[in-house]
Protein backbone atom coordinates (compact mmCIF):
# COMPACT_ATOMS: atom_id res chain seq x y z
CA UNK A 1 0.00 0.00 0.00
CA UNK A 2 1.41 3.42 -0.96
CA UNK A 3 2.32 5.88 1.80
CA UNK A 4 -0.71 8.03 1.10
CA UNK A 5 -3.26 5.23 1.03
CA UNK A 6 -4.96 4.13 4.24
CA UNK A 7 -7.61 1.67 5.32
CA UNK A 8 -8.97 4.23 7.76
CA UNK A 9 -8.37 7.96 8.07
CA UNK A 10 -9.67 9.79 11.12
CA UNK A 11 -10.28 13.53 10.76
CA UNK A 12 -9.79 15.33 14.09
CA UNK A 13 -7.63 14.28 17.05
CA UNK A 14 -9.91 15.00 20.03
CA UNK A 15 -11.20 12.30 22.42
CA UNK A 16 -13.45 10.99 19.65
CA UNK A 17 -10.82 11.03 16.90
CA UNK A 18 -7.77 9.69 18.72
CA UNK A 19 -9.79 6.93 20.39
CA UNK A 20 -11.18 5.89 16.99
CA UNK A 21 -7.66 5.89 15.49
CA UNK A 22 -6.25 3.73 18.31
CA UNK A 23 -9.15 1.26 18.04
CA UNK A 24 -8.86 1.07 14.22
CA UNK A 25 -5.09 0.51 14.40
CA UNK A 26 -5.54 -2.20 17.05
CA UNK A 27 -8.01 -3.89 14.70
CA UNK A 28 -5.13 -4.18 12.22
CA UNK A 29 -6.11 -1.29 9.94
CA UNK A 30 -3.51 0.97 8.33
CA UNK A 31 -4.63 4.16 10.03
CA UNK A 32 -3.91 7.90 9.76
CA UNK A 33 -5.03 10.67 12.09
CA UNK A 34 -5.31 14.21 10.70
CA UNK A 35 -5.24 17.01 13.27
CA UNK A 36 -5.03 20.72 12.51
CA UNK A 37 -4.06 21.78 16.03
CA UNK A 38 -2.86 20.00 19.17
CA UNK A 39 -3.69 16.36 19.81
CA UNK A 40 -6.41 15.95 22.43
CA UNK A 41 -8.88 18.38 20.85
CA UNK A 42 -11.16 20.67 22.81
CA UNK A 43 -11.32 18.28 25.75
CA UNK A 44 -7.61 18.30 26.53
CA UNK A 45 -6.58 21.73 25.26
CA UNK A 46 -9.56 24.02 25.86
CA UNK A 47 -12.19 22.02 27.75
CA UNK A 48 -12.50 19.24 30.29
CA UNK A 49 -8.92 19.03 31.52
CA UNK A 50 -7.82 22.69 31.72
CA UNK A 51 -11.10 23.71 33.39
CA UNK A 52 -10.79 20.95 35.99
CA UNK A 53 -7.15 21.86 36.64
CA UNK A 54 -8.13 25.51 37.22
CA UNK A 55 -11.12 24.53 39.36
CA UNK A 56 -8.91 22.26 41.47
CA UNK A 57 -6.67 25.26 42.28
CA UNK A 58 -9.64 27.51 43.08
CA UNK A 59 -11.19 24.77 45.23
CA UNK A 60 -7.90 24.26 47.10
CA UNK A 61 -7.77 28.01 47.85
CA UNK A 62 -11.43 27.96 48.98
CA UNK A 63 -10.83 24.90 51.21
CA UNK A 64 -7.76 26.50 52.79
CA UNK A 65 -9.76 29.58 53.69
CA UNK A 66 -12.14 27.21 55.52
CA UNK A 67 -9.28 25.43 57.34
CA UNK A 68 -10.39 26.89 60.70
CA UNK A 69 -13.60 24.81 60.40
CA UNK A 70 -11.34 21.74 60.77
CA UNK A 71 -9.52 23.25 63.74
CA UNK A 72 -6.56 24.18 61.53
CA UNK A 73 -5.19 27.72 61.65
CA UNK A 74 -3.88 29.03 58.34
CA UNK A 75 -2.69 32.57 57.90
CA UNK A 76 -1.92 34.68 54.88
CA UNK A 77 -3.44 32.36 52.31
CA UNK A 78 -2.87 33.67 48.82
CA UNK A 79 -2.58 32.47 45.24
CA UNK A 80 -0.65 33.28 42.10
CA UNK A 81 -2.72 33.26 38.91
CA UNK A 82 0.47 32.75 36.94
CA UNK A 83 1.29 29.57 38.89
CA UNK A 84 -2.31 28.33 38.65
CA UNK A 85 -2.15 28.75 34.86
CA UNK A 86 1.28 27.11 34.66
CA UNK A 87 0.09 24.10 36.65
CA UNK A 88 -2.84 23.76 34.23
CA UNK A 89 -0.52 24.06 31.21
CA UNK A 90 1.84 21.42 32.64
CA UNK A 91 -1.01 18.94 33.13
CA UNK A 92 -2.28 19.55 29.59
CA UNK A 93 1.18 19.19 28.09
CA UNK A 94 1.88 15.93 29.97
CA UNK A 95 -1.40 14.41 28.80
CA UNK A 96 -0.78 15.63 25.24
CA UNK A 97 2.58 13.82 25.24
CA UNK A 98 0.75 10.72 26.42
CA UNK A 99 -1.60 10.83 23.41
CA UNK A 100 1.31 11.44 21.01
CA UNK A 101 2.98 8.36 22.51
CA UNK A 102 -0.21 6.30 22.04
CA UNK A 103 -0.44 7.37 18.39
CA UNK A 104 3.17 6.38 17.78
CA UNK A 105 3.00 3.13 19.73
CA UNK A 106 -0.04 2.04 17.70
CA UNK A 107 1.79 2.88 14.43
CA UNK A 108 -0.78 5.47 13.44
CA UNK A 109 0.40 8.05 10.89
CA UNK A 110 -0.10 11.48 12.42
CA UNK A 111 -0.74 14.03 9.66
CA UNK A 112 -0.53 17.62 10.88
CA UNK A 113 -2.80 20.12 9.13
CA UNK A 114 -6.36 20.96 8.17
CA UNK A 115 -8.03 18.15 6.27
CA UNK A 116 -10.59 18.76 3.58
CA UNK A 117 -12.55 15.99 1.89
CA UNK A 118 -12.00 16.16 -1.88
CA UNK A 119 -13.95 13.11 -3.09
CA UNK A 120 -15.71 9.89 -2.06
CA UNK A 121 -12.42 8.35 -0.86
CA UNK A 122 -9.93 11.21 -0.81
CA UNK A 123 -8.86 14.02 1.47
CA UNK A 124 -6.27 16.78 1.11
CA UNK A 125 -4.23 18.32 3.89
CA UNK A 126 -2.92 21.74 2.79
CA UNK A 127 0.60 21.56 1.42
CA UNK A 128 1.18 18.12 3.01
CA UNK A 129 -0.60 16.24 0.25
CA UNK A 130 -3.56 14.15 -0.80
CA UNK A 131 -4.55 10.93 0.90
CA UNK A 132 -7.00 8.19 0.08
CA UNK A 133 -9.02 6.05 2.44
CA UNK A 134 -11.30 3.04 2.33
CA UNK A 135 -13.18 4.40 5.34
CA UNK A 136 -13.19 7.86 6.92
CA UNK A 137 -14.20 8.74 10.49
CA UNK A 138 -15.04 12.41 10.96
CA UNK A 139 -14.48 13.75 14.50
CA UNK A 140 -14.00 17.46 13.92
CA UNK A 141 -15.65 18.59 17.18
CA UNK A 142 -16.98 22.05 17.94
CA UNK A 143 -16.01 25.63 18.80
CA UNK A 144 -17.49 28.35 21.05
CA UNK A 145 -20.49 30.27 19.75
CA UNK A 146 -20.07 34.03 19.93
CA UNK A 147 -22.97 36.38 20.54
CA UNK A 148 -23.26 39.14 17.95
CA UNK A 149 -23.59 41.73 20.74
CA UNK A 150 -20.11 43.21 20.51
CA UNK A 151 -17.29 43.45 17.98
CA UNK A 152 -15.53 40.03 17.78
CA UNK A 153 -12.18 41.39 18.93
CA UNK A 154 -13.40 43.43 21.87
CA UNK A 155 -10.86 43.29 24.74
CA UNK A 156 -13.76 43.07 27.20
CA UNK A 157 -15.45 40.04 25.69
CA UNK A 158 -13.98 36.56 26.17
CA UNK A 159 -15.16 33.03 25.47
CA UNK A 160 -14.24 29.82 27.29
CA UNK A 161 -11.04 29.38 25.21
CA UNK A 162 -9.74 32.82 26.24
CA UNK A 163 -10.88 32.45 29.87
CA UNK A 164 -8.39 29.60 30.24
CA UNK A 165 -5.43 31.83 29.50
CA UNK A 166 -6.02 35.09 31.37
CA UNK A 167 -2.97 36.76 32.84
CA UNK A 168 -5.03 39.08 35.06
CA UNK A 169 -8.33 38.54 36.83
CA UNK A 170 -11.23 40.91 36.18
CA UNK A 171 -12.75 42.64 39.21
CA UNK A 172 -16.32 42.32 38.03
CA UNK A 173 -17.28 39.59 35.57
CA UNK A 174 -20.54 38.92 33.76
CA UNK A 175 -20.98 35.32 32.65
CA UNK A 176 -23.61 35.03 29.90
CA UNK A 177 -24.98 31.50 29.98
CA UNK A 178 -25.67 29.38 33.06
CA UNK A 179 -25.02 25.98 31.48
CA UNK A 180 -22.23 23.64 32.57
CA UNK A 181 -19.39 25.76 31.15
CA UNK A 182 -20.87 28.99 32.56
CA UNK A 183 -21.34 27.69 36.11
CA UNK A 184 -17.92 26.03 36.26
CA UNK A 185 -16.27 29.25 35.06
CA UNK A 186 -18.34 31.31 37.53
CA UNK A 187 -17.28 29.00 40.37
CA UNK A 188 -13.60 29.33 39.41
CA UNK A 189 -13.59 33.12 39.20
CA UNK A 190 -15.77 33.65 42.30
CA UNK A 191 -13.51 31.47 44.48
CA UNK A 192 -10.54 33.61 43.39
CA UNK A 193 -12.35 36.73 44.60
CA UNK A 194 -13.92 38.02 41.38
CA UNK A 195 -17.34 39.62 41.72
CA UNK A 196 -19.38 37.37 39.39
CA UNK A 197 -22.87 37.67 37.94
CA UNK A 198 -24.43 34.90 35.79
CA UNK A 199 -27.24 35.73 33.38
CA UNK A 200 -29.19 32.78 31.97
CA UNK A 201 -31.98 33.03 29.43
CA UNK A 202 -33.81 29.93 30.66
CA UNK A 203 -35.75 29.96 33.96
CA UNK A 204 -33.00 28.05 35.82
CA UNK A 205 -29.25 27.51 35.99
CA UNK A 206 -28.12 24.24 34.33
CA UNK A 207 -31.19 24.05 32.09
CA UNK A 208 -30.64 20.38 31.29
CA UNK A 209 -30.71 19.34 34.98
CA UNK A 210 -33.81 18.99 37.16
CA UNK A 211 -35.14 22.31 38.42
CA UNK A 212 -34.87 21.31 42.10
CA UNK A 213 -31.13 20.58 41.77
CA UNK A 214 -30.55 23.80 39.82
CA UNK A 215 -32.40 25.80 42.50
CA UNK A 216 -30.24 24.32 45.26
CA UNK A 217 -27.04 25.08 43.34
CA UNK A 218 -28.21 28.65 42.66
CA UNK A 219 -28.81 29.24 46.36
CA UNK A 220 -25.35 27.86 47.23
CA UNK A 221 -23.84 30.11 44.52
CA UNK A 222 -25.57 33.10 46.13
CA UNK A 223 -23.83 32.21 49.42
CA UNK A 224 -20.52 32.42 47.52
CA UNK A 225 -21.50 35.94 46.46
CA UNK A 226 -22.34 34.97 42.86
CA UNK A 227 -25.35 36.86 41.62
CA UNK A 228 -27.63 34.59 39.57
CA UNK A 229 -30.18 36.08 37.19
CA UNK A 230 -32.30 33.47 35.43
CA UNK A 231 -35.01 34.02 32.80
CA UNK A 232 -33.11 37.12 31.67
CA UNK A 233 -31.75 38.13 28.30
CA UNK A 234 -28.83 40.47 27.68
CA UNK A 235 -30.21 43.06 25.27
CA UNK A 236 -27.29 45.45 24.89
CA UNK A 237 -23.58 45.62 25.67
CA UNK A 238 -21.68 48.86 25.09
CA UNK A 239 -17.96 49.37 25.49
CA UNK A 240 -16.72 52.35 27.50
CA UNK A 241 -13.04 52.27 26.58
CA UNK A 242 -12.26 55.38 28.63
CA UNK A 243 -13.63 53.89 31.82
CA UNK A 244 -12.25 50.46 30.85
CA UNK A 245 -15.56 48.65 31.21
CA UNK A 246 -18.71 47.55 29.45
CA UNK A 247 -22.24 48.66 30.21
CA UNK A 248 -24.73 45.82 30.06
CA UNK A 249 -28.51 46.08 29.78
CA UNK A 250 -30.87 43.21 30.46
CA UNK A 251 -34.21 43.02 28.69
CA UNK A 252 -36.97 44.42 30.89
CA UNK A 253 -34.56 46.09 33.36
CA UNK A 254 -34.11 49.85 33.45
CA UNK A 255 -30.76 50.15 35.17
CA UNK A 256 -27.72 49.03 33.20
CA UNK A 257 -24.79 47.48 35.10
CA UNK A 258 -21.08 47.83 34.41
CA UNK A 259 -18.53 45.00 34.25
CA UNK A 260 -14.88 44.97 33.36
CA UNK A 261 -15.18 41.66 31.50
CA UNK A 262 -17.92 39.57 29.87
CA UNK A 263 -17.52 35.83 29.41
CA UNK A 264 -19.87 34.30 26.90
CA UNK A 265 -20.73 30.67 27.54
CA UNK A 266 -23.75 30.43 25.27
CA UNK A 267 -23.13 27.13 23.54
CA UNK A 268 -20.98 25.69 20.80
CA UNK A 269 -21.22 25.27 17.06
CA UNK A 270 -20.00 22.14 15.29
CA UNK A 271 -17.01 22.16 12.95
CA UNK A 272 -18.82 20.97 9.84
CA UNK A 273 -18.40 23.79 7.34
CA UNK A 274 -15.27 24.05 5.17
CA UNK A 275 -14.40 20.36 5.48
CA UNK A 276 -15.75 19.33 2.08
CA UNK A 277 -18.71 17.21 3.26
CA UNK A 278 -20.55 17.94 0.01
CA UNK A 279 -17.72 16.36 -2.04
CA UNK A 280 -18.56 12.97 -0.52
CA UNK A 281 -22.35 13.49 -0.25
CA UNK A 282 -22.25 13.58 3.56
CA UNK A 283 -25.51 15.14 4.75
CA UNK A 284 -26.05 17.46 7.71
CA UNK A 285 -29.22 18.76 9.31
CA UNK A 286 -27.76 22.26 9.15
CA UNK A 287 -26.21 21.95 12.63
CA UNK A 288 -24.60 18.55 12.85
CA UNK A 289 -23.63 15.61 10.61
CA UNK A 290 -26.50 13.14 10.34
CA UNK A 291 -25.58 9.58 11.37
CA UNK A 292 -27.50 6.33 11.83
CA UNK A 293 -27.26 3.95 14.77
CA UNK A 294 -23.93 2.62 13.42
CA UNK A 295 -22.48 6.17 13.17
CA UNK A 296 -22.56 5.83 9.39
CA UNK A 297 -23.31 9.03 7.48
CA UNK A 298 -25.30 9.29 4.24
CA UNK A 299 -22.09 7.96 2.63
CA UNK A 300 -21.71 4.39 3.93
CA UNK A 301 -17.88 4.56 3.87
CA UNK A 302 -17.85 7.67 6.05
CA UNK A 303 -18.64 7.69 9.77
CA UNK A 304 -19.03 10.66 12.12
CA UNK A 305 -18.77 10.80 15.91
CA UNK A 306 -18.49 13.19 18.83
CA UNK A 307 -19.55 16.82 18.98
CA UNK A 308 -19.78 17.20 15.19
CA UNK A 309 -22.50 14.52 14.99
CA UNK A 310 -24.19 14.49 18.42
CA UNK A 311 -26.92 16.37 20.22
CA UNK A 312 -25.03 15.88 23.49
CA UNK A 313 -21.52 17.32 23.46
CA UNK A 314 -19.42 15.40 25.99
CA UNK A 315 -15.96 13.91 25.79
CA UNK A 316 -16.92 10.53 27.25
CA UNK A 317 -19.75 10.22 24.74
CA UNK A 318 -17.36 11.07 21.87
CA UNK A 319 -14.90 8.35 22.94
CA UNK A 320 -17.68 5.83 23.53
CA UNK A 321 -19.02 6.48 20.02
CA UNK A 322 -15.45 6.22 18.68
CA UNK A 323 -15.17 2.60 19.84
CA UNK A 324 -18.37 1.67 18.00
CA UNK A 325 -17.54 3.62 14.81
CA UNK A 326 -13.98 2.27 14.64
CA UNK A 327 -15.28 -1.29 15.05
CA UNK A 328 -17.85 -0.79 12.29
CA UNK A 329 -15.33 0.87 9.97
CA UNK A 330 -12.76 -1.90 10.57
CA UNK A 331 -14.98 -4.97 10.48
CA UNK A 332 -17.48 -4.44 7.69
CA UNK A 333 -18.02 -8.14 7.16
CA UNK A 334 -19.03 -8.83 10.75
CA UNK A 335 -22.17 -7.77 12.50
CA UNK A 336 -22.05 -4.06 13.18
CA UNK A 337 -22.06 -2.55 16.64
CA UNK A 338 -24.78 -0.03 17.18
CA UNK A 339 -25.31 2.92 19.48
CA UNK A 340 -25.81 1.67 23.01
CA UNK A 341 -28.72 2.93 25.01
CA UNK A 342 -26.42 3.49 27.97
CA UNK A 343 -27.24 6.35 30.29
CA UNK A 344 -24.84 9.19 29.51
CA UNK A 345 -23.65 10.74 32.77
CA UNK A 346 -23.72 14.51 32.97
CA UNK A 347 -21.24 16.05 35.42
CA UNK A 348 -20.61 19.56 36.74
CA UNK A 349 -17.40 20.12 38.71
CA UNK A 350 -18.51 22.94 40.99
CA UNK A 351 -18.48 22.81 44.78
CA UNK A 352 -20.73 21.01 45.46
CA UNK A 353 -20.60 18.85 42.35
CA UNK A 354 -23.67 17.97 40.29
CA UNK A 355 -24.15 14.70 38.44
CA UNK A 356 -27.09 13.02 36.82
CA UNK A 357 -27.90 10.17 34.48
CA UNK A 358 -30.86 8.47 32.92
CA UNK A 359 -34.41 9.55 33.68
CA UNK A 360 -35.42 11.49 36.74
CA UNK A 361 -39.11 11.85 37.64
CA UNK A 362 -39.56 14.85 35.29
CA UNK A 363 -37.88 13.17 32.32
CA UNK A 364 -39.57 9.79 32.93
CA UNK A 365 -43.00 11.43 33.07
CA UNK A 366 -42.39 12.94 29.63
CA UNK A 367 -41.53 9.42 28.39
CA UNK A 368 -44.78 8.07 29.89
CA UNK A 369 -43.06 6.21 32.78
CA UNK A 370 -44.27 6.56 36.36
CA UNK A 371 -41.41 6.55 38.85
CA UNK A 372 -40.83 6.18 42.56
CA UNK A 373 -37.81 7.76 44.21
CA UNK A 374 -35.44 7.36 47.10
CA UNK A 375 -33.56 10.21 48.70
CA UNK A 376 -30.71 10.74 51.14
CA UNK A 377 -29.28 14.03 52.38
CA UNK A 378 -25.52 14.44 52.79
CA UNK A 379 -26.07 16.35 56.05
CA UNK A 380 -27.17 13.06 57.64
CA UNK A 381 -24.02 11.20 56.55
CA UNK A 382 -21.04 10.67 58.86
CA UNK A 383 -18.35 10.80 56.18
CA UNK A 384 -19.76 13.99 54.65
CA UNK A 385 -19.78 15.63 58.11
CA UNK A 386 -16.16 14.58 58.71
CA UNK A 387 -15.25 16.14 55.37
CA UNK A 388 -17.16 19.34 56.18
CA UNK A 389 -18.98 18.76 52.88
CA UNK A 390 -22.52 18.05 53.91
CA UNK A 391 -24.51 20.13 51.45
CA UNK A 392 -26.70 18.38 48.90
CA UNK A 393 -28.48 15.11 48.35
CA UNK A 394 -28.82 11.92 46.34
CA UNK A 395 -32.10 11.24 44.57
CA UNK A 396 -32.53 7.90 42.77
CA UNK A 397 -35.49 7.08 40.56
CA UNK A 398 -36.99 3.72 39.67
CA UNK A 399 -39.82 2.52 37.45
CA UNK A 400 -42.82 2.24 39.80
CA UNK A 401 -43.98 -1.00 38.15
CA UNK A 402 -40.66 -2.90 38.15
CA UNK A 403 -38.59 -0.92 40.66
CA UNK A 404 -35.73 -1.00 38.12
CA UNK A 405 -33.51 2.05 38.31
CA UNK A 406 -34.24 4.73 35.68
CA UNK A 407 -31.82 7.45 36.73
CA UNK A 408 -30.50 9.76 39.43
CA UNK A 409 -29.58 13.28 40.46
CA UNK A 410 -26.73 13.92 42.85
CA UNK A 411 -25.72 17.28 44.29
CA UNK A 412 -22.86 16.98 46.73
CA UNK A 413 -19.27 15.97 47.37
CA UNK A 414 -17.81 13.63 44.72
CA UNK A 415 -21.15 13.48 42.88
CA UNK A 416 -19.23 13.05 39.61
CA UNK A 417 -17.63 9.86 40.97
CA UNK A 418 -20.71 8.52 42.76
CA UNK A 419 -22.91 8.65 39.65
CA UNK A 420 -21.25 5.54 38.18
CA UNK A 421 -22.85 3.51 40.97
CA UNK A 422 -26.26 4.42 39.54
CA UNK A 423 -25.08 3.56 36.02
CA UNK A 424 -23.97 0.15 37.31
CA UNK A 425 -27.38 -0.39 38.89
CA UNK A 426 -29.05 0.58 35.62
CA UNK A 427 -26.99 -1.77 33.45
CA UNK A 428 -27.41 -4.59 35.97
CA UNK A 429 -31.14 -4.55 35.23
CA UNK A 430 -31.80 -5.33 38.90
CA UNK A 431 -34.60 -3.79 40.93
CA UNK A 432 -33.62 -1.37 43.69
CA UNK A 433 -34.20 -4.09 46.31
CA UNK A 434 -32.17 -6.73 44.42
CA UNK A 435 -29.34 -4.25 43.90
CA UNK A 436 -29.26 -3.36 47.61
CA UNK A 437 -29.25 -7.03 48.60
CA UNK A 438 -26.12 -7.61 46.50
CA UNK A 439 -24.19 -4.46 47.45
CA UNK A 440 -22.21 -3.68 50.60
CA UNK A 441 -21.28 0.00 50.79
CA UNK A 442 -18.10 0.62 52.81
CA UNK A 443 -18.38 2.64 56.01
CA UNK A 444 -17.78 5.49 56.45
CA UNK A 445 -17.98 6.61 52.80
CA UNK A 446 -19.97 8.99 50.67
CA UNK A 447 -21.28 5.97 48.78
CA UNK A 448 -23.37 5.05 51.83
CA UNK A 449 -25.65 7.92 50.78
CA UNK A 450 -26.20 5.99 47.53
CA UNK A 451 -27.02 2.81 49.44
CA UNK A 452 -29.57 4.62 51.61
CA UNK A 453 -31.17 6.36 48.60
CA UNK A 454 -31.47 3.02 46.74
CA UNK A 455 -33.01 1.46 49.86
CA UNK A 456 -35.36 4.41 50.41
CA UNK A 457 -37.04 3.51 47.08
CA UNK A 458 -38.61 0.42 48.72
CA UNK A 459 -38.78 1.81 52.26
CA UNK A 460 -35.62 -0.04 53.34
CA UNK A 461 -33.31 2.81 54.34
CA UNK A 462 -32.06 2.39 57.90
CA UNK A 463 -31.29 6.04 58.55
CA UNK A 464 -34.54 7.46 57.13
CA UNK A 465 -37.28 7.52 59.74
CA UNK A 466 -40.53 5.88 58.60
CA UNK A 467 -43.43 8.33 58.08
CA UNK A 468 -45.47 9.01 61.23
CA UNK A 469 -49.05 7.75 61.01
Ligand SMILES: Cc1cc2nc3c(=O)[nH]c(=O)nc-3n(C[C@H](O)[C@H](O)[C@H](O)COP(=O)(O)OP(=O)(O)OC[C@H]3O[C@@H](n4cnc5c(N)ncnc54)[C@H](O)[C@@H]3O)c2cc1C
Nearest residue numbers: 012014016036041042043047048115141306307313314315
Ligand atom coordinates in the same frame (compact mmCIF):
# COMPACT_ATOMS: atom_id res chain seq x y z
C1 LIG B 1 -14.77 24.75 28.71
C2 LIG B 1 -15.22 23.34 28.37
C3 LIG B 1 -15.29 22.40 29.37
C4 LIG B 1 -15.69 21.10 29.07
N1 LIG B 1 -15.77 20.19 30.09
C5 LIG B 1 -16.16 18.93 29.81
C6 LIG B 1 -16.19 17.95 30.82
O1 LIG B 1 -15.86 18.20 31.98
N2 LIG B 1 -16.56 16.70 30.50
C7 LIG B 1 -16.93 16.37 29.23
O2 LIG B 1 -17.28 15.21 28.98
N3 LIG B 1 -16.92 17.27 28.24
C8 LIG B 1 -16.53 18.54 28.50
N4 LIG B 1 -16.48 19.45 27.48
C9 LIG B 1 -16.90 19.03 26.13
C10 LIG B 1 -15.78 18.23 25.45
O3 LIG B 1 -14.61 18.99 25.41
C11 LIG B 1 -16.20 17.85 24.05
O4 LIG B 1 -17.46 17.21 24.08
C12 LIG B 1 -15.20 16.89 23.43
O5 LIG B 1 -13.93 17.49 23.33
C13 LIG B 1 -15.66 16.47 22.03
O6 LIG B 1 -14.72 15.61 21.48
P1 LIG B 1 -14.57 15.48 19.90
O7 LIG B 1 -13.49 14.47 19.67
O8 LIG B 1 -15.89 15.24 19.30
O9 LIG B 1 -14.12 16.93 19.38
P2 LIG B 1 -12.96 17.92 19.84
O10 LIG B 1 -12.44 17.59 21.17
O11 LIG B 1 -13.50 19.28 19.61
O12 LIG B 1 -11.79 17.62 18.81
C14 LIG B 1 -11.93 17.91 17.46
C15 LIG B 1 -10.55 18.08 16.88
O13 LIG B 1 -10.66 18.12 15.47
C16 LIG B 1 -9.76 19.07 14.95
N5 LIG B 1 -10.24 19.46 13.64
C17 LIG B 1 -11.43 20.07 13.33
N6 LIG B 1 -11.55 20.19 12.00
C18 LIG B 1 -10.43 19.67 11.47
C19 LIG B 1 -9.96 19.50 10.13
N7 LIG B 1 -10.71 19.83 9.08
N8 LIG B 1 -8.73 18.95 9.94
C20 LIG B 1 -7.97 18.54 10.99
N9 LIG B 1 -8.37 18.67 12.27
C21 LIG B 1 -9.59 19.21 12.50
C22 LIG B 1 -9.77 20.18 15.98
O14 LIG B 1 -8.57 20.95 15.91
C23 LIG B 1 -9.89 19.40 17.28
O15 LIG B 1 -8.62 19.12 17.82
C24 LIG B 1 -16.05 20.75 27.74
C25 LIG B 1 -15.95 21.70 26.72
C26 LIG B 1 -15.54 22.97 27.03
C27 LIG B 1 -15.43 23.99 25.92
